[in-house]
Amino acid sequence: MTGGGADTTKQTAPRIRTAGVDGMLVSFGDSLSEPANRAALAFRAEIERQGWDGVEESTTSLVSAYLRFDPLHLGHGELKDKLDTLLSDRDWYDAPLPSGRRLWRIPAVFGTDLGPQLEQAAEAAGVTPEQAIKDFTQTRVRVQTIGFAPGQPYLGELPQAWDIPRQSTLTSRIPEGALAVAIRQLVLFSVATPTGWQHIGQTAMRLFQPEAEEPFLLRPGDEVEFTETDAETLSNMRDDPHGGAERSELS
Amino acid sequence: MTDTLTIHRAGPGLTLQDTGRPGYLALGLSRGGAADRLALAEGAALLGQSANLTAIEMAGMGGEFEASRDTSIALTGAPMAVSIDGTRIAWNASHTLPAHARLTIGTASEGAYGYLHVGGGVRPPERLGAHSAHLAAGIGGPLEAGDKIDLGPDDRTTTGLTLPKDPRFAGGTIRILPSIHTDAFPQDLCTRFEDTAFTRDTRGNRMGVQLKWEGDGFLPEIGRKIVSEVIMPGDIQIIGDGTPYVLLSECQTTGGYPRIATVLPCDLPRIAQAPAGAPLRFRFVTLEDAVEAERKAAQAIADLPKRRQPLIRDPATIPNLLAYQLISGMTAGRELDPEGA
Numbered sequence: 349m350t351g352g353g354a355d356t357t358k359q360t361a362p363r364i365r366t367a368g369v370d371g372m373l374v375s376f377g378d379s380l381s382e383p384a385n386r387a388a389l390a391f392r393a394e395i396e397r398q399g400w401d402g403v404e405e406s407t408t409s410l411v412s413a414y415l416r417f418d419p420l421h422l423g424h425g426e427l428k429d430k431l432d433t434l435l436s437d438r439d440w441y442d443a444p445l446p447s448g449r450r451l452w453r454i455p456a457v458f459g460t461d462l463g464p465q466l467e468q469a470a471e472a473a474g475v476t477p478e479q480a481i482k483d484f485t486q487t488r489v490r491v492q493t494i495g496f497a498p499g500q501p502y503l504g505e506l507p508q509a510w511d512i513p514r515q516s517t518l519t520s521r522i523p524e525g526a527l528a529v530a531i532r533q534l535v536l537f538s539v540a541t542p543t544g545w546q547h548i549g550q551t552a553m554r555l556f557q558p559e560a561e562e563p564f565l566l567r568p569g570d571e572v573e574f575t576e577t578d579a580e581t582l583s584n585m586r587d588d589p590h591g592g593a594e595r596s597e598l599s
Numbered sequence: 600m601t602d603t604l605t606i607h608r609a610g611p612g613l614t615l616q617d618t619g620r621p622g623y624l625a626l627g628l629s630r631g632g633a634a635d636r637l638a639l640a641e642g643a644a645l646l647g648q649s650a651n652l653t654a655i656e657m658a659g660m661g662g663e664f665e666a667s668r669d670t671s672i673a674l675t676g677a678p679m680a681v682s683i684d685g686t687r688i689a690w691n692a693s694h695t696l697p698a699h700a701r702l703t704i705g706t707a708s709e710g711a712y713g714y715l716h717v718g719g720g721v722r723p724p725e726r727l728g729a730h731s732a733h734l735a736a737g738i739g740g741p742l743e744a745g746d747k748i749d750l751g752p753d754d755r756t757t758t759g760l761t762l763p764k765d766p767r768f769a770g771g772t773i774r775i776l777p778s779i780h781t782d783a784f785p786q787d788l789c790t791r792f793e794d795t796a797f798t799r800d801t802r803g804n805r806m807g808v809q810l811k812w813e814g815d816g817f818l819p820e821i822g823r824k825i826v827s828e829v830i831m832p833g834d835i836q837i838i839g840d841g842t843p844y845v846l847l848s849e850c851q852t853t854g855g856y857p858r859i860a861t862v863l864p865c866d867l868p869r870i871a872q873a874p875a876g877a878p879l880r881f882r883f884v885t886l887e888d889a890v891e892a893e894r895k896a897a898q899a900i901a902d903l904p905k906r907r908q909p910l911i912r913d914p915a916t917i918p919n920l921l922a923y924q925l926i927s928g929m930t931a932g933r934e935l936d937p938e939g940a
Contacts, residue, residue, distance in 0.1 A: 365779050366886060367778065368778070368831060368834070369776055369864065369889040369890060370864060370893075371829075371831060373779055373828070373829065378826065379826055404621060405621045405622060405630075406624070407624035407625040407829060407852070408625060409826075409827060409853055410826055410827060411826060412829065414624075414829040416621075416624075416831070419890050419893060420890070420893060420897060494625065495827070495851075495852045495853035496627060496851045496852060496854075497627055497735070497736065497851060497852075498626060498627045498628040499628075500627050516839065517839075539736070556736065556737070558726055558727060558736065558737060558738045559726070563727060564627075568625070
């Protein structure tokens with residue numbers, strides 16, 4: 349048997365692929381771009397709104413919408429047809445961002461032992477540590493997707509200089525609330541985990557609180573600005589359910 | 600007063616599990632739930648109840664339990680030594696656990712995850728729409744000695760049933776489909792993957808298991824350059840050093856490593872239940888074959904109640920035979936009486 353049969357169509361973008369026997373992935377690009385990200389969010393929102401029989405769950409990644417479905421009740425051909433029809437229904441790349449978005453101003457400590465890889469990441473980006481902190485605090489980034497761990501955002505997009513690779517060896521443990529950088533994105537970690545991203549800062553954010561009324565703080569489409577603070581101030585913010593962050597509505 | 604199940608002693612990997620928590624994928628929370636969903640269905644069939652009731656999952660070893668009332672129980676998944684007040688009872692069967700008797704569950708003789716089901720299910724507090732612990736996400740946690748869990752209502756009188764033993768506890772051949780990245784793997788790498796005799800590594804948990812083999816790794820050229828994409832239980836990702844890692848129920852929701860293939864959901868219990876060192880081989884099937892395999896597996900689950908058999912007990916192993924009511928355990932006893940009922 350060949351190993352190359354996952355494609356059901358071979359076109360540039362968007363393209364529909366099976367993902368296992370019970371999944372379909374609709375990709376709007378092969379690499380991250382703002383229109384592909386917006387298209388994926390809008391397309392998935394429309395699938396949720398339409399509530400097709402046999403579709404059990406859906407989500408988005410940076411550039412794709414994913415559906416898990418019951419292949420015994422909804423055939424692959426039928427689902428693909430429905431997806432094709434919906435794809436041609438409008439220009440998804442031109443879709444607006446989700447409604448109900450918020451702007452978060454999140455205090456963070458950059459460098460020191462709370463962000464031990466700031467110098468090394470800055471060097472990889474070819475900037476000074478001071479310029480690095482400016483880049484992280486003066487770029488308004490957007491939640492492009494939530495994933496890997498509950499409530500954990502991929503935030504972008506940073507200036508071109510930050511197109512630096514992930515590390516080839518993993519950092520064995522990065523703490524909850526840590527801020528890390530690679531490939532023009534920041535990740536704000538919702539759980540302590542090993543990672544290949546470079547640890548440049550720390551926040552007091554607890555992005556997933558299963559017992560709280562609002563278990564997940566961030567949503568795809570939300571925007572984030574980081575503000576620089578010091579270790580003592582940050583330590584005092586740890587009891588705040590929003591980790592010292594200020595939230596305001598964005599249109 | 601609510602009846603409870605008390606845990607007097609707990610192995611290190613005891614958690615409450617159900618069929619998981621769908622609907623939070625877009626917020627980064629994987630569905631989770633029992634590592635071996637088939638074992639949940641078997642317990643439900645043995646007790647004649649819903650497969651989404653909550654059971655106790657036991658990784659590698661069990662513990663010691665006591666119920667505050669007579670309770671029907673079922674034991675499924677990886678076979679473990681089990682006794683009630685010191686008397687050995689059968690695995691893969693349902694039993695009546697008398698009030699305040701001690702149920703003792705030892706280590707698995709094969710497989711990885713055993714399950715203790717109770718009639719009516721256990722009723723821990725609900726979190727985000729389900730009762731299962733999701734250790735990776737910090738929802739719930741391992742059960743510990745001293746824990747008491749509420750029992751659901753149980754009016755079952757029919758216990759003493761067994762199901763034929765399933766052969767999924769010693770590894771074997773696993774059916775796979777191409778994944779979203781399989782195209783990026785050279786054909787010879789895919790062929791070598793199919794030809795390789797793997798074993799399950801000792802590294803593994805509810806998030807996934809690592810494979811072990813002799814020879815070169817399986818990392819393709821595209822290595823670390825692919826964009827992070829949605830990942831699901833069953834996906835086989837090739838991590839940085841070329842090692843295949845099969846994701847299980849409690850996995851991450853996106854991943855940046857390339858995936859060589861994905862395991863059919865109906866074969867995933869065989870991966871979850873493979874103990875360290877068990878042989879594993881992988882075989883690509885077509886999408887049509889995969890759908891057919893899922894159909895057969897769903898039918899087999901629907902047919903489980905028909906496959907139940909009365910448990911035949913050897914009277915010589917029953918220490919206080921005369922204390923048993925030999926009739927009422929199986930039927931209400933009056934169906935045979937024309938004047939009765």
